[in-house]
Amino acid sequence: MTAINPRYSFEFFPAKSESGHANLLQAAQQLTVYQPEFFSCTYGAGGSTRERTLDTVLQLSAKLGVPSAPHLSCIGSSKAELREFLWHYKALGIRHLVALRGDLPSGMGSSFGELHYARDLVELIRDECGDYFHIEVAAYPEMHPQAQHFEADLKHFADKVKAGANGAITQYFFNADSYFYFVERAQKLGVHIPIIPGIMPITNHSKLARFSDACGAELPRWMRKQLEAYGDDLTSIQHYGEQVVSALCERLLAGGAPGLHFYTLNHAEAPMAILNNLRIKTSA
Template structure:
């Protein structure tokens, strides 16, 4: 593994409390110390407010000087509102965007998606039509299938439409079976898709939280991992040590077999990601160098 040729990135979310905002500078600085290619910032608190995304982005850039990409969703919005956001980001110096459909209401299906743009592929096409190649556009990929997709083929077709619309790269939903990623990449190769698809990595630090997230997003927890996590759920240190070994092996397998990088879902905690970083033996730049 040649770490110098691999791109690493970190996802943050807009803080939800005054304490979270106070902690943001230290969080961003700690993660920036390992010099990621970029940060991404999710769409508001719970996906409801783009102002939180913008404010977080500006603070992270001011604190670290590292490129930061906002998540931009199209559900429930209009071309005019999305266009205004794009202009705002362009004026702020943003050159990378994570383009997503966004979460549907709990009672909706994809055919009922509200707003003028119903799919991420339409959002990508709109951004390309209005801003050309100014923005690098990252999109989502689901090696284990989006939970709302009708079937794996329909899900892959949705991904292909995003690529055809002008996506620059993709970041996957997290997973714990490397075979899911490799199978997805084989499907991409057969379809002639060549954009980089970066695995999304979720450190394991909390049993209940991981189960809740995974149930919501459709990420599979292999039975052997789930049983061990259940065993350790009342022993925080044992659970985190086990999770570290599991995710370290996953990352090494991915990188050793051609993954172009890793995108870490930090959950606004620096140490679990940095602990994994150190365990992988990734570069720790000397401050001021």
């Protein structure tokens, strides 16, 4: 059953240079023609990019008129610090958050901060700010790489939702069945919020392989072998990736996925090619 009025959103990461930031804004400008529901901006391990994340979110909202959501992680932060961030975001008019446990930065050892899980962060946000924020959380159709097993990971996800999440964005994947199975199992646990598939365009084989190995996203053997066969031929890799990911998105939307969230890596070309293949209506 095809979703009615699917929503589209795009993720960026804070640029380290002025030229990189200008390129990010240009990419976001190009993507506004798809009338995104929101942009999001990542948050470095232990809050290492906190100021740049906030600055990026504010500029995306002000210059492009698209609601933008900072990622907020609890690892390495005290409750007092997190409360301060929340009230600062409220004062700036930010209404949308992506609430995550976050990654431990190198050298931090076992110092996790006062909150250990995303569920705890969602509870803190609700206790502190009520329903002011629209909260997205993460979902892992192929299981979080640090989870004991699938059932435990699914329960942790359901706990985050019950703590007050409004929606979820998945880790990227290339097997649509893993998404549909995850959604079905989550619904049986009483989860009925929108679970948006995270989409990773394929533009570089070596980077994709490293990302996938690090985050636990399965790169199917048939896909890995085909990408290896292209070697350093980036044009062929990108053309192949566009076809594969477009077909994945088409199946997800036809199967009822409520939208798509693109991991842009601060580039617009690949997401635009996929959305154009899907014949998504634009404002242009």
